[in-house]
Amino acid sequence: MALSLHKKKRSFNAPESNGGNATGIAVHFVVQQHAASGLHYAFRLERGSVLKSWAVPKGPSVNLGNKRLAMMVEDHPYDYRTFEGIIPEENFGAGTLFVWDEGIYEALEGLSKKEREKLLLKQIKSGSLKFSLQGSKLKGEFALVTKKNKSVVSKKTLGQVAKTTTNIYGKK
DSSP: OHHHHHHHHTTSSSSSSOOOOSSSSEEEEEEEEEEEESSEEEEEEEEETTTEEEEEEEOOOTTTTTOOOOEEEEEGGGGGGOOOOOTTTSSOOOOOEEEEEEEHHHHHHHHOHHHHHHHHHHHHHHHHEEEEEESSEEEEEEEOOOOOOOOOOHHHHHHHHHHHOOOOOHHH
């Protein structure tokens, strides 16, 4: 998702971030706790000058048996990773947020920063990201995996049903 979607949803008269560029060799991650329409955690991975972002309703878990829902959302500007404060009511995502954890992440394979960013994009497209986090609270190996939810009747995904169905409720 492009940064344009983030900018389209926000009014930058507010104290939120509008840009920023990554520097250095380390690749950063941040987890922000966000009290918006509902309390959730925003998990963000640096890729170039943006943060690839997921909403995690129950927050990250370090318990190997726990599987948590994470929904990919719009990209955020790189310097958003240090934002703590309030997003005003007139903006999408209005509410208070703070940095719950931050640190660096790396692909499980030893690669250069540029190769890691390429690998991250490839993994995002494939729906299976695997990485190691070195944060204040989160340490160790983690994964984000896209579940392929299909109908038990038609064996189609929701998107496939939307594109191919002729069955409209209430129409004969």
